[in-house]
Amino acid sequence: MRHFVQTYLDDIKWASKGGRYYNDAAFAVRQSPKGEGVVTVFYPEEKLSSPERFRFVPFLVTDDPPPGQRWGHDWCTSCGICAKVCPPQCIWILRGKLPNGRPKPEPEKFFIDIDMCMNCGLCAEFCPFDAIKMDHDYELASYDRTSAHIHDKERLSKPLSYWREINPKRAAAEEAGRQMAEAAKAKKRDQAEEAPRLSNDDARQLPYRGAQY
Ligand code: SF4
Ligand code: SF4
Known part of the structure; x- marks a missing residue:
């Protein structure tokens, strides 16, 4: 009482x-x-x-869209790793093709059966491009138990600003990691460009050395 x-x-x-x-x-x-x-x-x-670490079904990250558009460029490269690691195998991806027939690094189709998804988050953990994330949107119940529960690329795609909004700490940490990786790549590129310049210098000195003999 x-x-x-x-x-x-x-x-x-x-x-x-x-x-x-x-x-x-x-x-x-x-x-x-x-x-x-x-x-x-x-x-x-x-x-x-929802707490930041809450996870429900996954969504696909795109760049923030230009004015007048709903999505920006897909981050997903269609590598297929998420589909391979998904325990209930509920991800299907169709990779795009370039006009010359070569594979295009973005998905033409991407489906997740959210009735099969067990919200484990492995797809998001394994994605090497930070392109798939776990959503906070849990109000997905519907009377249509077929097509409404198979989320297509359009339904799955959400801009980066949304990810920053629902999970600001993780998004900031990922951004810092990407910047560090970019800086390391740029440094490596600069070092690689330096190397041929040195050998050119050496080559220019060769005739002079030859004149000495
Ligand atoms: S692992 Fe990431 S980049 Fe690869 S297909 Fe899945 S979402 Fe796309
Ligand atoms: S959260 Fe787990 S079950 Fe759901 S799509 Fe990702 S890997 Fe598959």
């Missing part, structure tokens, strides 16, 4: 602090051992924000 009464007293206390009973700050305390009374969320009217 004390627990029951405390629920209402706690509601009043938190309402006076934040205006809403069920905000994130209130829940951090009310669902901890410090909490008093019983507490729940009146979903779907009340929703809590």
